Amino acid sequence: MKYTLILSSIALVSALPAGSSPPTGKTFSEGGLCDRFQQAGLPDNSEACLGTKEFCEKNFKQEKFANAADCLASRKSAAKPDSKSKGAAKPPAPVDDDDRPVWGSSPSPEKPFLEGDLCLRFQKAGLPDNSEACLGSKKFCEKNFKQEKFANAADCLASRKSGPKAKSPKSKGPAKPPAVEDDDRPIWS
Structure with missing residues (x-):
């Protein structure tokens, strides 16, 4: 029984192509969230900000890949980053x-x-x-x-x-500041 388990483990490992990593399960990202990251004061070198292609080109070693192509290949639907789901392509x-x-x-x-x-x-x-x-x-x-x-x-x-003139009909002026406790910390709802 022990030998069967060991042999099956070796067979699984040897079935992987040499030099490639198993898929990470991450999906291909178009990026475009840098402004939100910058507004929140977060670092803007993430995959959600840069997009998968640029992220893999810059950070494939950080992701433990041999090269950028392996990093791109590990993403789901990386072969089709310009899929129909985004609609018409922008110029x-x-x-x-x-x-x-x-x-x-x-x-x-x-x-x-x-x-x-x-x-x-x-x-x-x-x-x-x-x-x-x-x-x-x-x-x-x-x-x-x-x-x-x-x-x-x-x-x-x-x-x-x-x-600037487009306000929602429900709006009755600027938003109220958050309620403040005695120690001047905002109460976030």
């Missing part, structure tokens, strides 16, 4: 002299327009208060359109889903 963004994307014309809106009523919460939590959630989309785009890879503030604002 490539124009780039500047340093090959950084720059939107010369208004792209389709992707981010929500933020009013910027969360500064108090950011300050109380000790987070940087220069994010779009704190400043609001209008001020953020005026100050940071180059950081967002836009040609100007108008293009940055046009990339938001709704303009």
Whole structure:
């Protein structure tokens, strides 16, 4: 019985191709979450931020792979990153002299327009208060359109889903600050 178990284990291990790692179970990620990571003050070198292709090119050793191709192959549906599930493909963004994307014309809106009523919460939590959630989309785009890879503030604002005049009918003004306990810590609900 002992020998059967040992022999079957050896057979399983030898069945794996040499130099390859078993699939990790991770799925292919398109990335695009860097702005959310930056707003939250989190490091932006993760796979969710960079996307699987760039992440594997930069971090395959960290993931214990021999090369970037093995890292990509370990992801589910890595062979088809441009699947039908995403809908029609977006046209490539124009780039500047340093090959950084720059939107010369208004792209389709992707981010929500933020009013910027969360500064108090950011300050109380000790987070940087220069994010779009704190400043609001209008001020953020005026100050940071180059950081967002836009040609100007108008293009940055046009990339938001709704303009500054679009408020929901249920809204009765800016959001109230969080309730504060005696020791000035916010009570998060």
